[in-house]
Amino acid sequence: MIEREFTGQSWLTFRQALSLGGHVRRGERGTTVVYADRFVPYDEKRRAAVTDEDAQAIPFLKRFTVFNTDQCEELPDDIAIAAPPPPAGLIEPTVDALIKASGIPFRIGGDRAFYATTEDYVQVPPPQAYFEPINWHRTALHELGHATGHPSRLNRDQNGSYGTKKYAFEELVAELSSAFSCASLGIVPTVRHAGYIGSWLQVLREDNRAIVRAASQASKAADYLLGFVPGSIEPASLRSVVADHEVA
Structure with missing residues (x-):
């Protein structure tokens, strides 16, 4: 966002832009983001239940290409959502x-x-x-x-x-x-x-x-x-x- 001087920190995929009635401006270059998480397969859950052991989660990465709202046109005015304030108690x-x-x-x-x-x-x-x-x-x-x-x-x-x-x-x-x-x-x-x-x-x-x-x-x-x-x-x-x- 800073390097490319975008005005906000709101991002969406090409398809998300279309689903909202807008589109990515022609010639714009996307940014790659990676989502990391873990999941427990169904068979592993069954194995753990039978053996009374902890189920082993499998880590995975999923890659997306996203575009900043500044790179899009005809999006709804309220698409940029401000980040929620930190929950109480996290900041001394x-x-x-x-x-x-x-x-x-x-x-x-x-x-x-x-x-x-x-x-x-x-x-x-x-x-x-x-x-x-x-x-x-x-x-x-x-x-x-x-x-x-x-x-x-x-x-x-x-x-x-x-x-x-x-x-x-x-x-x-x-x-x-x-x-x-x-x-x-x-x-x-x-x-x-x-x-x-x-x-x-x-x-x-x-x-x-x-x-x-x-x-x-x-x-x-x-x-x-x-x-x-x-x-x-x-x-x-x-x-x-x-x-x-x-x-x-």
Whole structure:
């Protein structure tokens, strides 16, 4: 959607467009999506019932070609359906309050997490898209960590392209900021920060002070974000939680 500058995240197959009274515009190129699931064959269910064992599910993949609604014509006006809000309880109240109080434009939806530097907004898939919703907080705080670098906030250099040292350094800052924030808020993701941090340190392996400089910037980013928590956490508390944290 972002690469091709579509205005919405609504997709349908060629036949679905026709069934709705519309059609795909001539010359448009479709996008391949893959649906993954498991099913238990009838014979396997019978075998399990006879042997009193667990039935073995068979994984499968099904491929579809879909088109964005922007690529279609004559569709009903109400075809684009907004994603439902996350179910209550999946987002920690303190993180929800932080997001709202920060004033950083924050969108929930789509299929990937990112911070748009030019437009200055964060987008993260809904918590229910994660196998374990607690990991949503690590991702959200990572992208918010990037957003603190905007010129109107902490004004970090975010001009590095993917794979460069500048890019790697900014990723370190964002992930360390997420780790510090999670630790301060008592959030324990099951996906560990250390592996991600280590992957970007490889890019900076000849700079043995990169982690120290990144941690300093990350501490400022986390302090900035945590300042929006109701009854905000004192910045100094970061120093105490880091000592016990896996990335310290």
